[in-house]
Amino acid sequence: MPMKDLVVALELMVVMVVSVVGIVSVGML
Structure with missing residues (x-):
């Protein structure tokens, strides 16, 4: 696997992960 593909993944x-955490934290408020 090329290094660039690994970085993109x-x-x-x-x-x-950041978007899921943001949605969850907004939902908890």
Whole structure:
């Protein structure tokens, strides 16, 4: 697997986690 693809996959994962955490924290308020 090329290094660039790995970095892109990691960035997508981070974005997804951040958005999920944001939705959950807004829902808890």
